[in-house]
Amino acid sequence: MKLQINVRNVVVALVALGLLLLPLYSAATGNIFILTLFTRIVIFALAAASLNLIMGYGGMMSFGHAAYLGIGGYAVGILAFEGIGSGFIQWPVALAASALYALVIGALSLRTRGVYFIMITLAFAQMAYYVASGLSRYGGDDGLTIYRRSTFGGLIDLSNRVQFYYLCLFCLFGGVYLIWRIVNSRFGMVVQGIRSNEQRMQAIGYHANRYRLVCFVISGTICGLAGALLANNTDFVSPAGMYWTRSGELMVMVVFGGMGSLFGPVIGTILFLLLEELLSQFTEYWALVMGPLLLLIVLFARGGIMGLLGRVGRG
Amino acid sequence: MVDPLLRVEKLVRRFGGVLATDNLSLDVLPGELHAIIGPNGAGKTTLISQLTGQLTPNSGAIHFAGRDITRLPSYRRSRLGLARSFQITSLLPDFTAADNVALAAQAHDGHSFRFWGAARREKHLREAAQAALNRVGLARRGDVPVSELSHGEQRELELAVALATRPQMLLLDEPMAGLGATESARMVALLKELRQEVTIVLVEHDMEAVFALADRITVLVYGRVIASGAPDAIKSNEEVRRAYLGEQHAVTSHG
């Protein structure tokens, strides 16, 4: 594919470069806080990118994506609690559990469309939230502390800030690359076709729901990986992390950056979490500022930040 | 006698109190161009939708190529070789013309659970798309997004999409609706060519086109078949004249 030089691609390249070089800046200035903040940002960007796959490309407005963060996280936490510290076991379990959950929830929710789909994914995620709250052996409502981060047989040390950051960044870039390949593949074309006109796709021979379901599962699995990373980042998992507000935040990150643009969710997440950080220093009612801001984006910048940049590029 | 390719038996479809398909039986022979005519609201679109699976009948049966397809979902019927065009254009508006057709070709070229290679670079899919576009006169419009095509071009694209599924039977729901005189003439010429290759069920208001093209004509009124036969027989049929052909002008002006 030919790489075009336009405002959008330049911004994407600069942001990617900035993310790559961030640990150097952090080391040079002794600013550890920024590295911690961006580790969190990178992890959420991966979650948002996975949500974008179904929301932006697949047209499935899932309002329950935080559930995968929780499931991936609990897989790591519970296994660690039970004495299984190897990431080679924890992480595949996290992915498999997320995939399985997505398969079941998807099979049930994809019978519905539109608002019903939003409501049913929300309902299932809230169910997952209550199930997690009921896990009394694993802390129930209070959550579960993870005393030791996942080990990878000495390959990489997750307790080392810089190494962990680069692992998260590798997962993010890998995830975005994977989504890019998927979106342009046969499968991705079909999924986008179904978003565009389901009846037409059925009429030319596609079993729409089967493609939707597979897309839903891929998205959930990638988000489960983000969950495993997040649990290692915070050394803690709790039901609060799967609450519906968290799902809502992920949706906002995607819309912010630009639904259906490959790198949009990354930009959206960076802006969302930076703004949250900034605003929460001034006022505890930061959501009161964030809300109207989001409204402006939705009203005046369809396609989010990436859509805006695209228009700047065209002049 | 040859076996019919499509056999419809006592089909019934209601919408609330409206009987849109009223105990309708119909045979379409392999290789023929079978026109279905009738005034607006006669149930032509409803019939096509039941044949291709967008609607399910309340009762009755549909057999295609010797197989009962009454309850098959539309994507399975497409695989069996049934393809339709929609009266109200139904395309993928966010995609280019070539993408629309390539996706139709892809649906009939193995499975689409391929997640890695770029679909737009699959040469044989692009070639199949180009061939279908050439066919309908859109050879140079492949890269244009559907939303930027004219109405006439969209009608032609509808046909290209159906063709790209390499159907045994084409069901065309008013392909000439809203076309100008030259576009209509082009469409008639194209249908004349296509009828050599594929069985066609044609719903059309343009009587001139219908009588020029059809081997057989079935006349629907209020969801019922009131006559079926060769064009000449239909032309001279008293009931048809009373019920339909007499008010032909009123009908064609509806477009």
Ligand SMILES: Nc1ncnc2c1ncn2[C@@H]1O[C@H](COP(=O)(O)OP(=O)(O)O)[C@@H](O)[C@H]1O
């Ligand atoms: N989805 C629907 N819901 C309710 N009534 C419908 C629907 N589709 C068609 N009808 C009714 O069925 C009858 C046949 O419609 P249609 O098949 O579109 O006719 P035609 O294509 O011959 O003009 C009409 O009376 C129409 O109002």
Ligand SMILES: [Mg+2]
């Ligand atoms: Mg009609």
